[in-house]
Amino acid sequence: VLYDCVSGKPANKTQLRIYAQRNNTGVCTVDVKPCDPKEWQRVDGSCNNLKHPSRGTHRTPTIRLLPFDFSPNYEPRKAADGGDLELARKLRTELLCTGKVSEMGLTQLVAYYLLFSIGDVNSIHDPLNYLTNITYCCTPKGKKDYRCTPLKIPADDPVHRFSGISCYNLTRPQSFQTYRCLDNNTDFVRIVFQTPIYDLSNVYNLLPGFVDRIRTFKHGLLKVEKAKNGYLFPESDPKSTLCFLNQRPRETLCHKYLSNNGIGTNLMGILFYRQHNKIAEELRKLNPCWNDERLFFTARSINIAIFLQIYLYELLPIVLGKKNLLRDGIICDGGFRDLYDENIQPQLTDEFAYVHRWYHTIQETTMKCYDKDGHFLKTFPMVNATFRTGIFGVDDNIVHITQGSFRQQSAAFDFTMDTDMGDRTLGGTQLAVDVGASDLAKGRFFGFPPYIKYKEFCKKRSYKEFSDLKDSFCPERLYRLMQTHKCPSDIDLLGGIWGENHVKGGMVPETLYCVVVEQLRRTIASDRHWYERPNRPHAFTEDQLKAIRKVTIAGVLCCVGDHVTEIQPSAFHSICSKNPVVKCSSSKIGKLDLSAWKDSSTCKN
């Protein structure tokens, strides 16, 4: 049945006729085969909710935590005095410092994993759009193109007042209106190409149909190939234009069906892709009679569960605070749990993906490379390697980057942004990019209401004056807000989050915590295939769930990282006397033991 993506209902004849005329049936609808309540979790996300089978697929529309605040024609809201809001670049340079501050206790893996996790539920088509399609927003042509939202650089800019650069190229977020699934005079609905549930869709099905191209359809395995340097990678397309920073002719590796993004996403994507095969091979040894289908879906289900277990129980407790997460029902003490509610549809708020942009401040960009024995080799500017998957395929770079991920410190969880993130975010693709300024400006093009409205939502009280904010900011950060805004309602969502106090027991701003937890509750409750449910189709047994709960990121790196033979047991934490490097064979490393999947009944005949 062809479902209309936006309404989530079977498309009617009129709709189908209009889409056919507009030649956009493929993007505005999704084809859902009849659901079987007992089947495996589908790779395309359909049938997760049996009442609304298309919810959970690619292009499931996002929802909003708070109602829109746009000027007419989806232009940014106005300031309280009726004028324009302050320039995004001005606010970024005033509200965030630039430089290097390290988070001594945490490693680069934290940023890598966070980026990878958000890539499971949110696509990166917006930057690709202005990098590859609409590259002229700062030229006169851009003035006439509605899709262009160039960022003006103030004349007194601390970096660019003499550089000759006065504008950053940027485009409007893509919506169902962009693809003409909705008319222009309707409410903005963002289009996202990833599935909204955590199902490693960025590994298995980056775009609908990719899964069939990556499967070998033999023994449950995914296709892999050896790169020039002899290491194993997902299938590559040397002719692809997506890796536009590859230094050709040497660097040719470019993922065909996995995203070609920054260092962090690429590395994690490769690891989880390979992990699928490790699991499938091991399962086959245990159960030689299992067919391809069973091996594939069991391996995938274990891979997703490991990804979620690490995310929820190892990473988020560090970042959001373990007690907070237990109190708010995001994690539990162990065993099974079932929070499923079929009345909650698998959908993501725009605010959830958006507040993740705050993590741009924890990205250390001077990447340290180490050899397989942990000896420091060199540093490399990470932003030069975005859209440059080829770098992984030459020399021993994959080894050096993997080792660096757990040996190098993260940048601090504070209001400092690494210099390269602030001025050269996309390496050599543009003369200059300030991701923080883009982040702030994008919030206006998403139509997010002012920061204080989110404060009111989270704290259930009203915020009218700057003095109402004194419990949420240290005096100096509040002073900066007052210097840059005439009125509290002029503060943008991210502008407020940048300087806000961190949640008690965690490391992130209070409002970020609130928005993330609100979504995670929905995510857990809306996913019929959630890995901790005892009564989902093909649920884990108690022993199987126990085995999943033991796996840590260190275990994953030991299992599928190239030449990782030793590592600290808590690899999101820095190496120190309490967390020393140990051999991968040590019992302190949380590795996957698949013996609970041995099925004695299968080979009887």
Ligand code: HEM
């Ligand atoms: C060197 C590292 C990184 C680089 C170069 C980078 C670069 C970028 C760029 C250029 C954009 C698009 C900005 C725009 O068009 O508005 C973006 C968006 C984004 N980034 Fe990063 N980023 C990095 C690390 C991270 C990390 C660690 C996270 C952690 C979660 C993250 C999360 C996001 C999110 C959520 C978006 C918004 C995507 C969307 O909704 O369109 N990034 N990043």
